[in-house]
Amino acid sequence: QLLAADPQAHRLSPAEAAAAIALAVADGHALAAQHAGTAQALAAQLDVTVETVLGNNRFGTVFQFAEYAAKPPRVLLYQHAMDTVAAAAARYTIPLFPARPEDVYLAHELYHHLDQHRPVPISCAARVTTFAIGPLRLTSGLHNLSEIGACSFAAALTGLPCHPRLL
Numbered sequence: 001q002l003l004a005a006d007p008q009a010h011r012l013s014p015a016e017a018a019a020a021i022a023l024a025v026a027d028g029h030a031l032a033a034q035h036a037g038t039a040q041a042l043a044a045q046l047d048v049t050v051e052t053v054l055g056n057n058r059f060g061t062v063f064q065f066a067e068y069a070a071k072p073p074r075v076l077l078y079q080h081a082m083d084t085v086a087a088a089a090a091r092y093t094i095p096l097f098p099a100r101p102e103d104v105y106l107a108h109e110l111y112h113h114l115d116q117h118r119p120v121p122i123s124c125a126a127r128v129t130t131f132a133i134g135p136l137r138l139t140s141g142l143h144n145l146s147e148i149g150a151c152s153f154a155a156a157l158t159g160l161p162c163h164p165r166l167l
Helices: 014-034 039-046 079-091 101-116 145-158
Strands: 049-053 066-069 074-078 128-133 136-140
Touching (some): 014 101, 039 049, 039 101, 039 145, 049 079, 066 101, 074 101, 079 101
Parallel strands (some): 049 074
Antiparallel strands (some): 066 074, 128 136
């Protein structure tokens, strides 16, 4: 579903889509293996400031859980959203342990930090042709591969026993 929401996903064959998803999932797992430890420790190691926002996390129709800003590198965690996720997980018996919602969302955003600071971000790892005339081809990356990689990274880093989107 994450890849299907990408504006360019319709240009992929089912086999290409499966390969792109597998690439992003593998990338998330590989980055998590390189950065073992807690999300909080990784944020400190990467010099990414983590702030908890107590105020409103709803912006129009958007319910914000967390967000990453590159300059300066920081992650905002919305406490109301974390409390909502923790309560829902308890109510519906979604196993989070050993992770807390804060750990999962922080790890997700840290993937975006790591991804943005490498020569080729995951969104450019798989390309689709958007326009072609003869040998001239314009291509585009797949933005939502970074979301797939971030979910994979967050689950692997925190030991979350379910897909983070269930939260």
